[in-house]
Amino acid sequence: MGSVQAKAVAGDDLGPTGEERSMLDHFKTIQARIDKVHVDGVGRTRDDLVQDSVQPLFEAANFEEVITRSHEVRTRLEQLGCFRSVDVFIDTSRGPDATDKGLEVTFEVEELRRVVGGINTLVGQNEGSLVLSCRMPNLVGRGERLQGEYTYGTNQTTGINVALLKPFHNAARTTVTGSVYQSGADLPWSGFRQVDRGVLLDLGFRSATDVTHSLRYDVAWRELACLDRATPFDVRKEAGHSLKSAVKHVLTVDKRDSSIFPTEGALLRLNQELAGLGGNVGFLKHEAELQYNLPLPFDVTLQGSLLGGHMKPMYPEKTYSICDRFFLGGPLNVRGFETRGIGPQSDGAFTGADMYWAAALHLYTPLPFRRTKGGFGELFRTHLFVNTGNIGNFRLGDDAAKNAELLMSGLRLAYGAGLSMRLGEIARLELNYCLPVRAQRGDRPVHGLQFGVGVTFL
Structure with missing residues (x-):
């Protein structure tokens, strides 16, 4: 031969x-x-x-x-x-x-070297961060990894994380991760700063080719502090310390051909979290995300997305605070509104709610001057969009028609067009011209250009 x-x-x-x-x-x-x-x-x-x-x-x-x-x-x-x-x-x-x-x-x-360090940048939800990291890969010869990271973000966010990861090289690709962390962030739309210190255990595995699970146990000591003297009383009374002990399961079924600019396939993600296994915070929270992509001629893609979430208290002697509730709005969420600029508020500070839903319809097209596939133009997409949603402390009953009427009353609606850019296979950047056509009193709509960068998007 x-x-x-x-x-x-x-x-x-x-x-x-x-x-x-x-x-x-x-x-x-x-x-x-x-x-x-x-x-x-x-x-x-x-x-x-x-x-x-x-x-x-x-x-x-x-x-x-x-x-x-x-x-x-x-x-x-x-x-x-x-x-x-x-x-x-x-x-x-x-x-x-x-x-x-x-x-x-x-x-x-x-x-891999025994010790690897680096200085990198990280893209978050409308935020850029500097990350200093040190890793010790393949500790005992089976792919184990010990790593430490310090993060400083442009929105006054800080974070320290030390994690040990142990992979099990089986068909389910099982991994066990234990980490100790501290994170802090300013939330100016609500008038407080949050600092979390905790321990997280995570078990990740696959039950099928495109089906992944993450089972987590998180114990966090949270501290909420007022940002300034203008913080409303309804936010001030929730300031202080709390201890959350929670288990969370995340199920992801992802059959898309790309996570940033998919042209076909569907995504289903379900989150369930139960807090109250110790500590003074207790609730049951459900969230769901559904996305479907339909390929059309001329490399055009029609995408539909639907999000929803609901939470409720679980124990009479325990409660939850503003940092546990849902928020809505933003350049990659319900476009045409400021970040977390939709929903209940007190004296201009958004306080979140127990239930929300949001939906969007996008029509993605390649750049009109793209000559060939596989070039620089593949990093960009133009899109037309319409998105809507609602958030509030809704009290649903047994009548489905009344429940639907309640969820639809007071909805927000915006449409527009824009340009999206892919940042690797992790994040994307958007510059959109937005026209909010329906808003409620107290909302913060954005008329005109809106810029956003992040890793999750509606």
């Missing part, structure tokens, strides 16, 4: 072209088997972990399977959290143990 050498390209997740598919079909006719697998560059990573990762290669029956399984094994090695880079080479088998049509596959790996 001669010598065949192939080097994988990092991050290449594109599908095969027509010529490549024809070549793969030809490779199916070439019988082959794996005689040996070499993994060069392994130091402190455990041998049994590497052996389990490369085992599927020995099941290959032809050259096409050797290529595809080599790529799959390379991906598995990268996901271990032990290596900086993984390259793969395929060659004919040599030596006294070589078999007819036998091949040898060599993986050249470079392990």
Whole structure:
């Protein structure tokens, strides 16, 4: 057969072209088997972990399977959290143990350094942050990671987090994370500053290919303080200290082809949180998010989104405060209104509510002057949108018609057009021209240009 050498390209997740598919079909006719697998560059990573990762290669029956399984094994090695880079080479088998049509596959790996530090920027909800981090990856050879971060944001937010992550390399991709944290933020729309200090335990796993779960236990000591003398009395009376002990489950079913600019697929996310397992804060909170993307001709996408949330007290002797309630409005939420600029308020300070819903309809199009796919223009989308929503302390009964009438009374409505820019696969930036057409007394609508950047959006 001669010598065949192939080097994988990092991050290449594109599908095969027509010529490549024809070549793969030809490779199916070439019988082959794996005689040996070499993994060069392994130091402190455990041998049994590497052996389990490369085992599927020995099941290959032809050259096409050797290529595809080599790529799959390379991906598995990268996901271990032990290596900086993984390259793969395929060659004919040599030596006294070589078999007819036998091949040898060599993986050249470079392990992560024992200590890694950095200074990075982070994009949050309409905020930029500077992050100082220090990580100790692959602590005992199985992908464990100890990391510490300090965050300082443009909106007077600060954070310190020390976390230990332990992956279990199984089919469910189970990970256990324990962290100790402190975070602080000013909330000028409500007139208070919040500082949280706590311990968080998180169990993450997959129950299917596109279905992920996160089960969390969070114990937080919260401190609320007035920002200035103008803070209203209704906010001042909630200032002070509280202790929240809560369990939370997050279910995510994501079948979209992209999280930032999806062109097809659906997203379903359900959050349930129960607080009151200790401490003096008690409530039951439910939130749901649904998104569907419909591809249209000429690379146009029609997207519909729906959000909703409800919470209620659970224990007579426990309550919850302004920092637990829902808020609505913002450049990536209900556009056409200021951040958290919708809903109940007291003397100009928004106090949140126990229930909300919001919906949006978008029509995304590529830039009109985009010449070819895959270029700089792929970072941008133009869009037309209409969004609406409502928030309040609604008291629902058994009559569905009256409940619907109650939820629709006092709704907010805005529409507009704008330009969106993708920031990697993490966040996006939007510049929109908004026309709010329906608002309630006390709301803070935005007529004209509105700028937003964040990681979640309606």
